[in-house]
Amino acid sequence: MARPRIGAERREEILVAFEACVARKGLAKTTLVDVAEQAGQPRPLVRYFIGNRDAMVTALIDRLLERGEAQFRRLPIGSTAEQAIDFVLDQVFADETANIVIMELWHLSLRDASLRARLAAIYERVILEIAALIDGPHPHDRAFCAVALALGAAFFRHLGLAVPNPANVHGASHRLLRSDFSAADRILSA
Amino acid sequence: MARPRIGAERREEILVAFEACVARKGLAKTTLVDVAEQAGQPRPLVRYFIGNRDAMVTALIDRLLERGEAQFRRLPIGSTAEQAIDFVLDQVFADETANIVIMELWHLSLRDASLRARLAAIYERVILEIAALIDGPHPHDRAFCAVALALGAAFFRHLGLAVPNPANVHGASHRLLRSDFSAADRILSA
DNA sequence: ATGTTTATTGTCCGAAATGACAAGATATTA
């Protein structure tokens, strides 16, 4: 009785194009025309299938956060804490263009409390999962520090600040997760 | 023979207003009208004293980076590495509104190679100064990790991800700087 | 006082982006 709905696919195409534009020129400078050209569609179609600009941004956020969570679900169960933080270092913070879009989201969260909360929830979940894998005092704080180190290193890498030897970052994060570091400190100070 | 030049003071007022606007609503959404209102001056005066928008942004960047460097110069000479990283944690990443503007700069650096280089130079200098204070293998990489941890913790704090006990972050960064961690690791693994 | 440099005001223009919508085309089902 009616033409078949292809809205879902169109939406997908548009969001892919939107993401490419955001990675290339930033969220603030990406216009509907940019997205339309990237998607090979006239601009009004973007409005028709997605809605206004806010709706498009919201859809992008949902898409990215969902993808981030899916990535964490790929973490093999039964991993050690060190394998988990290696996973975070090598997989989560690896893709450079994804990192750029994530940084765009981060920036957006500066003035968007709900987005900030969503980002916080994702990272907190990673921290909690790693914390559950380690022993010793303050597991949450130590996992926090390890993930913070991974985040900071990723941000620094984006700046062009290279670590001569990436293995040392892994070693440092492992060191933060080591269960009986206070024992080691006692040994060292003795 | 002429009216006295008050350009320097006006420039300062305008840049203070600009910074306040950027902290409040972000660089991209700060218009010349916003700055003019915040400064209590008509809009054309902003253009008269500063120039166009690019010039204003450039002036803000110079101002912030200069301030950042001045902050590092306040680090007492003869400090230990642990005092230095404490200084970074407690002083450099302390002021919340300054952090927001720094994050704006960081975001801007995503598409501005020269700004990216300037930011990198500042952080690299901090890393090098701390690296010079520690012994053992890979001093640069260990200093890199300690500063990355501080940066990541600051970014997480902005998200609202609180560390139950901030002292643990200090402890973790000290641990990364400890000179003979490989000896400790050997002891622990023995 | 007068001229000269600097500061201040008011106002306009053009570019660019978003939002809105009418009108036409297309595919499916009845």
Next chain:
DNA sequence: TAATATCTTGTCATTTCGGACAATAAACAT
């Protein structure tokens, strides 16, 4: 094939921002 929901196109209005400039006021030196 005809009705209808869906998709597509073309076009326009509004808003907002940045840039420019002429005209006026103020302060100081001579």
